[in-house]
Amino acid sequence: MISCHEAVRQLWEYLDNTVDDIDRARVDEHLARCRRCCAELEFAQELRRALANGAAVEVPPDVLTRLHQTLEELGP
Amino acid sequence: MGDFRDLARDQLPRLYSIARRLVGDDAEDAVQDCLLKAYRSYDQLRDADAGPAWLVSILVNCCRDSGRASARIPQPVDFEELESFSLFRKIAYEDPYPYSDSLHLDFLAGFGPEDVRAILLRLPKLYRVPLVLVYMDGFLAKEVARMLDAPLGTVLARLHRGRKLFEKELWQYAEANGLTREVRP
Numbered sequence: 001m002i003s004c005h006e007a008v009r010q011l012w013e014y015l016d017n018t019v020d021d022i023d024r025a026r027v028d029e030h031l032a033r034c035r036r037c038c039a040e041l042e043f044a045q046e047l048r049r050a051l052a053n054g055a056a057v058e059v060p061p062d063v064l065t066r067l068h069q070t071l072e073e074l075g076p
Numbered sequence: 077m078g079d080f081r082d083l084a085r086d087q088l089p090r091l092y093s094i095a096r097r098l099v100g101d102d103a104e105d106a107v108q109d110c111l112l113k114a115y116r117s118y119d120q121l122r123d124a125d126a127g128p129a130w131l132v133s134i135l136v137n138c139c140r141d142s143g144r145a146s147a148r149i150p151q152p153v154d155f156e157e158l159e160s161f162s163l164f165r166k167i168a169y170e171d172p173y174p175y176s177d178s179l180h181l182d183f184l185a186g187f188g189p190e191d192v193r194a195i196l197l198r199l200p201k202l203y204r205v206p207l208v209l210v211y212m213d214g215f216l217a218k219e220v221a222r223m224l225d226a227p228l229g230t231v232l233a234r235l236h237r238g239r240k241l242f243e244k245e246l247w248q249y250a251e252a253n254g255l256t257r258e259v260r261p
Binding site: 008012013016018039040042043046047048050051052053054055056057058059063064066067068070071072074075 | 080081084085088089092093096097104107108111112115162163164180181184187189190191192193196207210211212213217232235236239242243
């Protein structure tokens with residue numbers, strides 16, 4: 001079984017589905033037996049959620065007006 | 077092919093949102109720059125369905141160039157030290173909320189969307205760009221590699237380091253803004 005260090009190093013890639021099948025199976029095997037690394041996996045998921053929650057930004061109305069103006073000046 | 081203005085108008089909120097997270101206060105300039113460049117090369121776009129992603133790709137490259145002349149020299153990153161940093165362990169070790177049953181989740185709950193964006197802007201652009209595009213806008217790493225004209229392995233390595241830098245900045249930001257001290261009633 002891989003070490004905690006090795007499992008943790010791959011957690012984000014594991015969540016991103018960018019590990020190959022062999023590494024995924026190794027991380028799965030480790031997680032099945034290690035509660036601490038499961039907690040770290042949950043934390044990584046929450047971190048991803050926190051990042052995603054920062055995504056929405058409203059365009060200020062004056063900025064939107066200026067951008068529309070630029071488009072009108074550019075033409076079709 | 078449809079009207080350039082129709083495509084761009086539909087995408088303006090998304091373009092501004094991405095630019096704001098990539099270059100902060102320079103977002104409007106970056107979007108203006110993107111509109112001009114996209115307009116000039118619109119005849120090269122063959123597939124109308126690819127229009128939105130094509131615009132984002134142009135925007136990302138405008139954002140990479142944005143502020144280049146006036147940019148401060150980024151602090152050198154100690155990658156060995158960075159690689160050994162773990163926010164999970166740091167929180168457990170420092171134990172900022174001794175009365176909490178869910179220490180790690182409580183720590184993250186202290187950060188609002190504005191905090192997250194402020195922290196991202198503290199990262200070098202090299203790492204910020206892939207983090208924003210993958211974890212905020214849902215692009216695949218291979219799509220980001222195409223946008224940046226970089227090998228996939230390079231983008232994956234930047235994502236790895238970017239995540240580590242983000243974790244480290246989260247902790248430093250929390251310390252600087254009093255988020256590591258429990259407010260007790």
